[in-house]
Amino acid sequence: MYKESSLSGVNVVLVLAYGSLVFVLLFIFLKRQIMRFLMASHGIPDMPVGHNAPKELREKIESLLFKEYYRRREPRLLSNDDVRLQHRGLNSCNYLYRMQVLDIIKDADIVRSTDLSCSHxxxxxxxxxxxxxxxxxxxxxxxxxxxxRLLEGYHNARYGTGVFGEAEFLKYKEDLAELAASIKVHFSTLRTEQRQKPQ
Incomplete structure (x- = not known):
């Protein structure tokens, strides 16, 4: 009888020890998983950039990343010698004309960087x-x-789901050229008016 009660007491202690060990391991696992999900949802990297780097290198990395945030650039979507442009007539590639619309907007250079209302x-x-x-x-x-017409064409080229083919592209290109010409005329008249003003 004494042996049975001592064995049951040992069993109870072992069950409590194993139960607390499992509880601690589950707590650590769940805490790590929650932290991983929180960091992933905020876009925070697991390790900061330049971790364990010398102080000067870390500061240089941070300054370059800060400058990159304020840089304004947008790559061309299609180069002039792109292979896809040569085979454009064989199949209907609406996306090529859509990409060309965005490229001609950048090439037209009608929007000066000082005129943009957004900073980045x-x-x-x-x-x-x-x-x-x-x-x-x-x-x-x-x-x-x-x-x-330019707003509607831009919306159709960038976000539209309908057909955007060569005819729509050429029409948008003509409208953009007309806008660029009218802007040049407007700025030239402003300059002549400023010159003619008595000082």
Missing amino acids: STRTGSCYRNWLLVQRNSPTQIQSSLID
Whole structure:
């Protein structure tokens, strides 16, 4: 009887020890998983950039990353000698014309960086659309119907799900050239008016 009670007491102690060990291991595992999910949802890397690097190198890395955040650039989507442009007529590649629309907007250089209302933006994005809306409401001599056609064409090229082929691309290219010409005329008249003002 005494042996049975001592064995049951040992069993109880072992069960409690194993139970507490399993509880501690589960707690550690769950805490690590929760931290991993939190870090992944915030976009925080597991290790900071430059971890265990010398202080000067870490500061240089941080300054270069800070400068990169404020850099304005947007790569070309299609180069002039892209192979896909040569085989464009064989199959209907609407995405090629859509990519070319975004490239000609960058090449037209009608939106100066000082005119952009967004501070960290590229030339083709919501700032381009906002710039077109500002031009439509400004007292310039640009026709609002031209701006409306450009806005609609930009929306169809960038976000539209319908067909955007060669005809739509050529129409948008003509409208963009017309806008660039009218902007040049407007700025040249402003310069001549400023020169003619008595000082």
